[in-house]
Amino acid sequence: MSNKKKKKLTPTQQEYQDFAKDLTPKRPVLRNCFRAFIVGGSICVFGELLKWFFVKYFSFPEEQASDPAVAVLIILSILFTGFGIFDHLGQWAGAGTAIPITGFANTMASAAIEHRTEGYVLGVGGNMFKLSGSVIVFGTVAAFFVAVITLIIRALGGI
Amino acid sequence: MLKGRRTWVFKSKPTILASAAIGGPFEGKGPLAEDFDVLHQDVWLGQDSCEKAEKKLLEQACEIAINKANVKKDDVNFFISGDLMNQIISSSFTARTLGIPYLGVFGACSSSMEGLSLASLIIDSGAANYVVTGASSHNIAAEKQFRYPTEYGGQKPPTSQWTVTGAGAALLSNSGYGPKVTSATIGRIVDMGISDPFDMGSAMAPAAVDTIEAHFRDLDIDPSYYDLIATGDLGSVGHRIAGELLIKHGMDIPTEIFTDCGLLIYGKDQPVFAGGSGCGCSATVTYGHFLRRMREGELKRILIVATGALHSPLSYQQKESIPCIAHAVSIEI
Numbered sequence: 001m002s003n004k005k006k007k008k009l010t011p012t013q014q015e016y017q018d019f020a021k022d023l024t025p026k027r028p029v030l031r032n033c034f035r036a037f038i039v040g041g042s043i044c045v046f047g048e049l050l051k052w053f054f055v056k057y058f059s060f061p062e063e064q065a066s067d068p069a070v071a072v073l074i075i076l077s078i079l080f081t082g083f084g085i086f087d088h089l090g091q092w093a094g095a096g097t098a099i100p101i102t103g104f105a106n107t108m109a110s111a112a113i114e115h116r117t118e119g120y121v122l123g124v125g126g127n128m129f130k131l132s133g134s135v136i137v138f139g140t141v142a143a144f145f146v147a148v149i150t151l152i153i154r155a156l157g158g159i
Numbered sequence: 160m161l162k163g164r165r166t167w168v169f170k171s172k173p174t175i176l177a178s179a180a181i182g183g184p185f186e187g188k189g190p191l192a193e194d195f196d197v198l199h200q201d202v203w204l205g206q207d208s209c210e211k212a213e214k215k216l217l218e219q220a221c222e223i224a225i226n227k228a229n230v231k232k233d234d235v236n237f238f239i240s241g242d243l244m245n246q247i248i249s250s251s252f253t254a255r256t257l258g259i260p261y262l263g264v265f266g267a268c269s270s271s272m273e274g275l276s277l278a279s280l281i282i283d284s285g286a287a288n289y290v291v292t293g294a295s296s297h298n299i300a301a302e303k304q305f306r307y308p309t310e311y312g313g314q315k316p317p318t319s320q321w322t323v324t325g326a327g328a329a330l331l332s333n334s335g336y337g338p339k340v341t342s343a344t345i346g347r348i349v350d351m352g353i354s355d356p357f358d359m360g361s362a363m364a365p366a367a368v369d370t371i372e373a374h375f376r377d378l379d380i381d382p383s384y385y386d387l388i389a390t391g392d393l394g395s396v397g398h399r400i401a402g403e404l405l406i407k408h409g410m411d412i413p414t415e416i417f418t419d420c421g422l423l424i425y426g427k428d429q430p431v432f433a434g435g436s437g438c439g440c441s442a443t444v445t446y447g448h449f450l451r452r453m454r455e456g457e458l459k460r461i462l463i464v465a466t467g468a469l470h471s472p473l474s475y476q477q478k479e480s481i482p483c484i485a486h487a488v489s490i491e492i
Contacts (some may be wrong), residue, residue, distance in 0.1 A: 013352035020361040023400050025317040081310050090312020097312050106312045114308035117208035
């Protein structure tokens with residue numbers, strides 16, 4: 001990818017980009033990974049606690065308890081987005097808040113809030129899936145191919 | 160009058176009779192808060208959309224500039240303005256309110272100096288007695304159009320910049336007392352193949368350097384002629400690159416006179432990553448901060464090099480690189 005990109009550049013452009021690269025601050029990748037691990041991990045632990053809570057106090061069967069737990073995380077994430085806290089959390093935690101279900105809820109809620117000024121139909125309805133739409137599309141496509149592969153393996157006498 | 164390849168020298172020295180700068184709440188927390196005429200506490204300015212809020216900012220800036228100069232709105236011949244919104248709606252809607260014959264310009268963040276150089280040219284040619292020029296940007300409106308929703312929790316890299324919520328306007332005349340516009344160098348597009356919209360500083364720095372070099376070559380003067388040379392919104396990343404590039408090209412601008420509007424507008428404690436950006440950045444800092452310092456006699460000759468990244472969200476998604484431009488205007492008192 002990067003090689004393909006570089007091929008199109010003229011020597012002057014290439015020279016400048018190498019020159020500018022040395023003077024540009026890098027993304028703090030290690031720090032970002034560490035924070036993402038801590039925050040993402042904490043969210044997952046919190047989700048597990050919620051699950052345990054629903055099993056213990058609301059007598060949910062074990063395999064269904066993740067549904068209300070996920071719903072609580074989604075509601076919290078949307079509330080945090082609405083109160084204007086989530087974007088600051090996201091800047092600090094990066095992938096930590098983006099990868100769990102909280103990130104997905106945030107993409108939908110933030111787009112809905114942002115486009116409220118264009119009305120409910122063209123604004124909120126039309127733009128709500130602006131960021132999350134591709135997650136749904138590629139999530140479904142990936143699930144389809146995984147299902148096909150599983151079926152083939154089974155048909156061949158696999159697991 | 161044309162001098163060199165692309166510099167206009169204004170013989171009649173159009174005068175900036177009055178100027179105004181309007182800012183939002185975040186700008187009010189910055190070190191230049193004192194230099195704004197109006198600072199709004201509400202980022203929406205009581206409007207029901209951020210686009211309307213931006214229009215309000217520009218309207219206010221123009222009206223205050225016209226009022227300060229004690230000129231009647233009907234006597235102003237032309238209004239030249241630009242902003243970042245699609246189809247420059249903030250400028251056009253402001254022109255609707257003002258009712259002044261209008262020329263809309265688009266130079267992205269360089270619109271402020273594009274407007275000022277054209278306004279000066281019109282005055283200098285005798286085609287107008289009074290021209291008002293302005294530029295505006297709004298943080299939420301710009302983020303919404305160019306990047307992600309403001310409440311989206313994506314992580315921004317350290318090279319990204321913070322779009323200024325603000326508008327600046329200046330009223331120019333062929334007579335009167337005030338800072339004079341003496342020359343303008345029109346930029347050409349410089350594209351170094353950078354395509355990351357979160358790294359505007361490195362994309363725009365070569366354009367600024369190109370225009371600065373052209374300015375000094377055309378006028379055959381030395382950087383020490385100016386008390387201050389300020390780029391528009393390169394931020395800390397672009398400013399550093401521009402400085403190093405100028406040294407590499409053999410032009411030594413003393414660091415104490417070389418600055419950037421995007422570095423001045425916000426304090427170190429404000430979370431703006433590499434610095435401020437947007438049309439409102441160079442417009443408010445020039446028309447508010449720099450012109451105040453000139454009127455107080457602190458600065459005598461300044462050169463403002465407003466930089467603009469001429470991409471769109473569409474061009475970036477289609478993997479186009481970012482074409483950049485810079486226009487330089489010299490103001491003397």
